[in-house]
Amino acid sequence: MSLSTPRWWYRRDRSHAPVTRFLLKPLSWVWAGVTARRIARAVPVDPGAAVISVGNLTVGGSGKTPVSREILRLLRAQGIEAQALSRGYGGRLAGPTRVDPATHTAADVGDEPLMLARDAPAWAARDRVSGAQAAVAGRAQALVLDDGHQNPALNKTVSLIVVDGETRDGEWPFGDGSVFPSGPMREPLKAGLARADAVVILAPGDADTIDGELVALFRPLPVFAARLVPAEPPPGGPQVGFAGVAKPWKVERSLIAAGCDLVDFVPFPDHAAFGPKDLAFLAERAAVMGAGLVTTEKDWVRLPPEWRERVHAWPVAARFEDQAGFTAFLAERIAAYSSSR
Numbered sequence: 001m002s003l004s005t006p007r008w009w010y011r012r013d014r015s016h017a018p019v020t021r022f023l024l025k026p027l028s029w030v031w032a033g034v035t036a037r038r039i040a041r042a043v044p045v046d047p048g049a050a051v052i053s054v055g056n057l058t059v060g061g062s063g064k065t066p067v068s069r070e071i072l073r074l075l076r077a078q079g080i081e082a083q084a085l086s087r088g089y090g091g092r093l094a095g096p097t098r099v100d101p102a103t104h105t106a107a108d109v110g111d112e113p114l115m116l117a118r119d120a121p122a123w124a125a126r127d128r129v130s131g132a133q134a135a136v137a138g139r140a141q142a143l144v145l146d147d148g149h150q151n152p153a154l155n156k157t158v159s160l161i162v163v164d165g166e167t168r169d170g171e172w173p174f175g176d177g178s179v180f181p182s183g184p185m186r187e188p189l190k191a192g193l194a195r196a197d198a199v200v201i202l203a204p205g206d207a208d209t210i211d212g213e214l215v216a217l218f219r220p221l222p223v224f225a226a227r228l229v230p231a232e233p234p235p236g237g238p239q240v241g242f243a244g245v246a247k248p249w250k251v252e253r254s255l256i257a258a259g260c261d262l263v264d265f266v267p268f269p270d271h272a273a274f275g276p277k278d279l280a281f282l283a284e285r286a287a288v289m290g291a292g293l294v295t296t297e298k299d300w301v302r303l304p305p306e307w308r309e310r311v312h313a314w315p316v317a318a319r320f321e322d323q324a325g326f327t328a329f330l331a332e333r334i335a336a337y338s339s340s341r
Contacts, residue, residue, distance in 0.1 A: 005061060005246045005270060009184040010171040024182035032179045035150060035187050039195075042152035047132035050142040050157040050334045052082075055149025057192040058173065058184040060246030060270050062162045063202040063228055065112050065298065066318035068146045070226070072120040074327050075142055080334070083140040084116035085131050087147065088124030090271050095125035096134035106302040111271065112146055114301040120144075128153040142334060149195070150186055157337040158330060161196045163218075165203030165225075166250065167211045198222040198329065202318060204254060205229040224326045231315040234260035238291035239312075241265045242282055244272030244299050251296055255314065263289045274303055283310075 008016040052071060056062040068084060075082035088095060091110035099109050099117040106114055109124040116122040121138065125131025128151055132143055145151075149159060164173040179185040186192070193199075199218040203210050205227045215223050238261045243251040248267035255262050264285055268278070286293050293311040295303075300313035320326045 005059070005184075007249070009175045009178075010173065012172045012176055013170065014176050021176075021178065021182045025178070028179040028182045031181070032187055032191075036191065039150065039152045044152055044155040045129050045132075046155040047129065047143065048136045049132070049140050050337045051132070051145055051148075051154050052142060052330065052334075053145040053148035053154075053156045053159045054162060055145075055147055055160070056162045057149070057186055057189060058164075059180050059186060061184075061250070062164045062173070063318060064147055064162045065115055066228060066316060067160070067162050067200055067202060067226065068144050069116060069119050070318040070320070071144050071330070072116065074323070075144070075330070076120060078327070078331070081139055081141040082120060082144055083135045083138065083142075084113070084120055084122035084144050084146060085128065085135055085148075086110065086113045086116065086122065086124055086145075087126055087128070087151075088113050089147075090273075091124055093124060095123065095127070096131040097124045098122070098134070098138065099124055107273075111298050111301050115297055116144075116146065149192065158333045159195055159197045160200055161192065161198070161218075162200045162202055163214070164247075165201040165210050165214065167214060173214070193218065193221065196221060197333070198224060200224050200226055200320075202226045202228055204250075204257070222329060224329070225321040226318045227321065228254070228316050229319055230254075230258050231317045234258050234314050235292055235294055235312040237261060238263045238289060239294045240282065240286045240289055240291045241294050242268060242299070243296050244268035244270060244274070244302070245296060246270045254316070255294065260294065260314075263291050268299075272299075272302070274299075274307075279304075279307060 054064050054068045072082050088110035091108050093108050099113045099122045101117050113122045113124040123131045123135050175183045199221050201210050210225050241255050241262050252265040294314050297313050297315050
């Protein structure tokens, strides 16, 4: 199921959609209660390798996958056989499946595992324990668990919370603090932070500073700042952009900030499966505008193969401001795990 993210979720001012918020509040209490009970009753399993969980406290849109890719890069640069593990949201294969970008599609394993597999071995598994065991059997020394904070199945060496650092135009990453569906939170902020070891605030590359109020919210946890930066310039000439992510308006902003001549932008629901009607509409818009088509890597991997030749994938990457400090933090936790076994 694709989710269209209501923009009012991210408004701290409760005057936005007050009736909708009120009507959805009872469902929020149920959601929070079920999540809390599931986590409390779990008995986490040690898979035999360090587990670096990269999660968030909101429903999509924080930048978990770019941060996971960067952590994989940093660990593998140190000679650690780090592999990715994902639920494979939207994929038909239950797994555990080692993802092969040459043969698997997003319909098979989900879009996040396909992206992660471009940098390192990646596994898709609805059962995280069996997925972790398969990765360890495949010689993984560390597992980067994408979107794992609310999944208690594995014993986590490091639990990282990724937070969207963009706070412009009255938006706040947690909105007014309401839990889904009356707000963006997967669980209450205090409960989620109680299980975290550190916070990664991911800010746009064009932001001058990271909001000091936001940083202070997470103390005394370690807070690491990272930037989401273009891995290459956007394509030249006029472009029609589109994105099926949780916060498509952020993609539009980023393309413009990077200098793209964006003549139109089409938002889709998160994890949207682009059907023939969607693609025909995009082709028509591009033809009318005399423009090319550009989208995110995450959306590009969900396109039919013949359409990937017609659409430019614009890659972005997460980069830590204090890369040495963050790498040392991970290394210390992984070493402590190894020495305890």
